[in-house]
Amino acid sequence: xxxxxxxxxxxxxxTCGYPKxxxxxxxxxxxxxxxxxxxxxxxxxxxxxxxxxxxxxxxxKKIDMGRCVFCGTCERISKGAFVIFTDDFEISTSKxxxxxxxxxxxxxxxxxxxxxxxxxxxxxxxxxxSAAGCNACEADLNVLATPFFxxxxxxxxxxxxxxxxxxxxxxxxxxxxxxxxxLTTYEAIAEPKVVIAVGSCTITGGPFTGSPEITEGLDxxxxxxxxxxxxxxxxxxxxxxxxxxFK
Amino acid sequence: xxxAFLEISNGEKIAREKIPHLSFDEFSKTALLxxxxxxxxxxxxxxxxxxxxxxxxxxxxxxxxxxxCDAPDSYPALSKACEPFHMFEREIAEQFGMRxxxxxxxxxVRYHANCRDVPDVFGNDYKEDIPGNYNYYQVDGDExxxxxxxxxxxxxxxxxxxxxxxxxxRVLHLEIQLGYQHRAIENLFLNVQAKRLPILAENIAGDxxxxxxxxxxxxxxxxxxxxxxxxxxxxxxxxxxxxRLANHIGDLGAxxxxxxxxxxxxxxxxxxxxxxxxxxxxxxxxFGKGLVRPGGVRFSLADDIRETLAERLKELKPQVEHVLxxxxxxxxxxxRFEDCGIVSTYDAEKLGLVGPAGRASGIPYDVRRSFxxxxxxxxxxxENKKPTxxxxxxxxxxxxxxxQSIHIIQSLIYSPVETQCVDDSNFxxxxxxxxxxxxxxxxxEVSHAILTDNxxxxxxxxxxxxxxxxxxxxxxxxxxxxxxxxxLNNKSFNLSYCGFDL
Ligand code: SF4
Ligand code: SF4
Numbered sequence: 001x002x003x004x005x006x007x008x009x010x011x012x013x014x015t016c017g018y019p020k021x022x023x024x025x026x027x028x029x030x031x032x033x034x035x036x037x038x039x040x041x042x043x044x045x046x047x048x049x050x051x052x053x054x055x056x057x058x059x060x061k062k063i064d065m066g067r068c069v070f071c072g073t074c075e076r077i078s079k080g081a082f083v084i085f086t087d088d089f090e091i092s093t094s095k096x097x098x099x100x101x102x103x104x105x106x107x108x109x110x111x112x113x114x115x116x117x118x119x120x121x122x123x124x125x126x127x128x129x130s131a132a133g134c135n136a137c138e139a140d141l142n143v144l145a146t147p148f149f150x151x152x153x154x155x156x157x158x159x160x161x162x163x164x165x166x167x168x169x170x171x172x173x174x175x176x177x178x179x180x181x182x183l184t185t186y187e188a189i190a191e192p193k194v195v196i197a198v199g200s201c202t203i204t205g206g207p208f209t210g211s212p213e214i215t216e217g218l219d220x221x222x223x224x225x226x227x228x229x230x231x232x233x234x235x236x237x238x239x240x241x242x243x244x245x246f247k
Numbered sequence: 248x249x250x251a252f253l254e255i256s257n258g259e260k261i262a263r264e265k266i267p268h269l270s271f272d273e274f275s276k277t278a279l280l281x282x283x284x285x286x287x288x289x290x291x292x293x294x295x296x297x298x299x300x301x302x303x304x305x306x307x308x309x310x311x312x313x314x315x316c317d318a319p320d321s322y323p324a325l326s327k328a329c330e331p332f333h334m335f336e337r338e339i340a341e342q343f344g345m346r347x348x349x350x351x352x353x354x355x356v357r358y359h360a361n362c363r364d365v366p367d368v369f370g371n372d373y374k375e376d377i378p379g380n381y382n383y384y385q386v387d388g389d390e391x392x393x394x395x396x397x398x399x400x401x402x403x404x405x406x407x408x409x410x411x412x413x414x415x416x417r418v419l420h421l422e423i424q425l426g427y428q429h430r431a432i433e434n435l436f437l438n439v440q441a442k443r444l445p446i447l448a449e450n451i452a453g454d455x456x457x458x459x460x461x462x463x464x465x466x467x468x469x470x471x472x473x474x475x476x477x478x479x480x481x482x483x484x485x486x487x488x489x490x491r492l493a494n495h496i497g498d499l500g501a502x503x504x505x506x507x508x509x510x511x512x513x514x515x516x517x518x519x520x521x522x523x524x525x526x527x528x529x530x531x532x533x534f535g536k537g538l539v540r541p542g543g544v545r546f547s548l549a550d551d552i553r554e555t556l557a558e559r560l561k562e563l564k565p566q567v568e569h570v571l572x573x574x575x576x577x578x579x580x581x582x583r584f585e586d587c588g589i590v591s592t593y594d595a596e597k598l599g600l601v602g603p604a605g606r607a608s609g610i611p612y613d614v615r616r617s618f619x620x621x622x623x624x625x626x627x628x629x630e631n632k633k634p635t636x637x638x639x640x641x642x643x644x645x646x647x648x649x650x651q652s653i654h655i656i657q658s659l660i661y662s663p664v665e666t667q668c669v670d671d672s673n674f675x676x677x678x679x680x681x682x683x684x685x686x687x688x689x690x691x692e693v694s695h696a697i698l699t700d701n702x703x704x705x706x707x708x709x710x711x712x713x714x715x716x717x718x719x720x721x722x723x724x725x726x727x728x729x730x731x732x733x734x735l736n737n738k739s740f741n742l743s744y745c746g747f748d749l
Binding site for chain 1: 398399427428429430435438440447449451511513517528531536537573576743
């Protein structure tokens with residue numbers, strides 16, 4: 001007992017102040033990309049050639065965050081001349097096309113659906129379906145339940161049954177073997193329901209693009225309301241998206 | 248020991264013509280001899296070469312051995328005499344349609360059509376949903392009932408199907424069917440541009456990003472005759488230990504939650520995050536993605552990073568120690584952990600368990616000791632084996648390794664070796680070569696093997712996650728155990744679905 005109390009005292013309160021204060025992330029974190037618009041085409045082409053995800057649109061000089069895995073190769077080989085990845089983790093969008101960006105993202109709050117806010121603003125119950133990613137996205141959703149992020153204080157919970165849920169959070173590129181289970185889970189949720197796509201492999205196939213076993217884009221099989229990019233998205237990116245879209 | 252196989256080293260480039268190409272009989276006879284004598288199977292796979300299907304096996308004793316042979320369409324199963332081949336033969340049957348006659352338990356592994364368009368060994372129609380027409384193992388009797396769980400589980404976890412045959416609360420048999428996460432990664436490796444290789448390796452299993460990245464990078468380095476500098480080797484070792492720490496700590500927290508002792512569950516949940524953040528400190532990603540590349544690492548240990556890393560570790564170490572003490576000194580926790588889900592050394596040997604699960608069952612094998620890569624030949628790793636193979640021992644191995652990993656990182660932080668960061672670069676692989684790499688990731692032995700054809704194109708890329716061995720260990724631990732202890736046993740192994748499913 002004494003031991004338990006001693007530990008309790010040592011641990012203290014660790015919950016972060018977000019969204020009131022923005023917690024600092026370490027400097028090497030790669031968040032929202034800001035494109036340098038006056039960059040020469042040669043540099044953009046070199047970046048596009050080196051990009052493992054073919055996520056760079058040479059003509060538009062934009063990065064598709066739905067494909068990007070935030071490896072930072074383009075920033076590095078252009079020495080920042082094409083793009084700089086900032087520490088801004090607030091990068092989610094309500095439309096897939098908004099993910100193709102030069103750094104100027106539309107405000108998520110303004111693009112969220114007002115009736116969702118009304119319905120789910122005070123209580124949002126989500127069912128997570130893991131469908132063939134690498135499990136890092138699940139891991140960084142799971143941490144939202146730890147004391148540091150403490151998702152439940154916002155009235156948002158992950159629940160066990162789709163019958164108890166207001167929507168699904170999908171991770172992974174929906175393998176052939178998972179497709180039916182995903183669709184059945186989706187159907188089991190009562191209307192109106194929300195679909196959230198987390199991670200680049202969910203949004204576009206990401207690292208697994210080109211495999212005949214996967215679905216390239218969750219939006220090709222379900223109506224997606226919220227896109228959370230990253231590989232995986234930082235937990236704060238997830239938190240920002242959920243709070244801004246529904247609160 | 249001399250045998251018909253060729254002795255090789257971990258991460259050594261071998262010209263394919265040097266690899267003994269045996270008759271199937273000799274291949275099978277020698278492989279059986281080595282493994283019956285206590286050897287283990289590191290890799291055993293089929294590949295297509297000039298329209299012929301061939302087998303290749305990498306075995307280990309205290310050394311590594313390789314040999315190949317022509318693959319017959321059907322052949323007497325090696326598993327009939329020697330259990331450690333069991334999963335590999337099923338995998339080969341699924342991937343290439345070669346039938347191991349007399350295999351004791353021939354069923355699909357991941358549920359997908361074979362790559363040769365030959366009739367399916369399991370008689371599955373892949374237009375139908377998993378699990379096809381497979382009949383689960385059934386126990387007969389009036390009192391017997393079945394419990395089916397998954398693929399979608401009641402939590403934020405990966406999909407898999409679990410079928411329990413129970414009498415009352417007691418589990419007689421657990422059958423685990425995976426494959427839901429199958430993305431055909433091995434085939435992707437054959438077809439993508441070189442720049443995508445590291446990204447693929449990182450995403451085989453996100454919680455083992457460093458383990459798999461190292462196997463891939465070391466394999467490419469061996470083939471292209473590149474040696475990363477000392478600093479890179481050190482940073483890679485630090486990263487692998489950080490990965491071990493985050494996962495072991497997270498698992499101990501989850502185990503604590505499963506026996507309803509919530510303080511350590513919450514503390515370790517948060518502390519795990521702190522260790523993930525240290526990976527982010529190093530390379531900008533909480534799972535270490537973007538750090539390891541063929542040739543070295545992409546991020547150095549700059550002075551300010553060293554400082555912060557050292558500071559954080561100093562701060563976290565006593566917290567970790569105190570929570571470990573809280574967890575392991577609670578009698579209620581010990582009452583639940585001890586004697587729960589025992590896997591005997593005998594069974595563990597037959598199943599070929601690796602990593603902490605193997606060590607908990609008395610098998611000392613640790614790649615860091617046996618076939619050290621990176622900086623590990625300079626680091627003294629204790630044996631870490633335990634006697635009973637219950638949940639307590641599986642937790643206890645983690646306990647020991649957590650303290651050791653913190654110590655290892657602390658001892659490396661201030662080594663004054665610098666590294667020349669590598670950029671993502673293209674590489675050309677040499678023709679007709681072979682390499683196999685093994686590393687001790689947090690779940691145990693990860694192994695990648697690459698074969699190139701006569702133009703230097705990848706002919707076969709084989710990935711093995713430790714979960715490939717250990718899922719059967721979990722099934723075994725449930726025998727004669729209360730079904731309510733399933734979550735506890737499951738967490739004590741905490742195996743990868745995506746790493747298994749590829
Ligand atoms: S950071 Fe994104 S856009 Fe840039 S190279 Fe990596 S994947 Fe491509
Ligand atoms: S988006 Fe990236 S991190 Fe997330 S599951 Fe897919 S591969 Fe893993």
